[in-house]
Amino acid sequence: MNAWADWDHIVKVDPDKTLPEGVTYEDVCATGTDAIAVGGTMGVTEEKMARVVDACATYDVPVYIEPSGTSVVVHDDGLDGYLIPVVFNAGDVAWITGAHKEWARLDHDIDWDRTFTEAYIVLNEDSSVATYTEADCDLDPDAVAAYATVAERMFGQDIVYIEYSGTLGDTAHVAAAHDALDEATLFYGGGVHDYDSAHTMGQHADVVVVGDLVHDEGIDAVEATVRGVRDAKQVPQ
């Protein structure tokens, strides 16, 4: 079974951002989240990535990197795995297979047993990831559902990721993706900032990803989102 089949919540730590005063990576790992993903679109370097991985790898929570390109991949025995984005609605094929081809060509240390892909559907046109990948964000719920189906049925993806980085998304789009999937796990990320927003997205997605909140607000706020998602999962759907 894939590790993420049991997850409800991920904290995504951006190596280009700092933690609030007094907050440590140990605190972040102890929020009750199921996994730490380390990654961001802008300003990430191998050194910054390595620093965060080192800081998190000694605690009990699983740690994955989510690289934004070939040059920021770090290999570390403390890593549980590599989550490699594949942006299904990218405008530039570099973000569908191009960077992946370059990685396979250049990196001779890829550990395929710990390497997993995430089928991203990027929906916030104002996010850096949308600009970077030239994503077509003008998608209605039907189109999102179709991308989710293509990802699972035609490309064998185990993870579909609805990405609204920076803003809380439309639940109709998340629900449509969820309905379209059979076995694949649906990740949702973007704008989750409190118990209620986590509870709402937890009703539609299998796993809720919280990013900026850990950098902007800190531990109590992240813990509230863990509670929100877990409470949503208690209610039969």
Ligand SMILES: CC(C)=CCC/C(C)=C/CC/C(C)=C/CC/C(C)=C/COP(=O)(O)OP(=O)(O)O
């Ligand atoms: C083949 C390899 C090793 C990598 C390819 C990676 C790909 C396809 C990257 C494209 C999508 C991307 C940039 C993913 C990184 C993870 C992500 C979506 C982070 C969220 O970034 P934002 O929150 O939008 O960015 P900032 O916080 O930096 O503004």
Ligand SMILES: O=P(O)(O)OC[C@@H](O)CO
């Ligand atoms: O930073 P936020 O808006 O929480 O988004 C989380 C994550 O989906 C970003 O990749």
Ligand SMILES: [Mg+2]
């Ligand atoms: Mg971000």
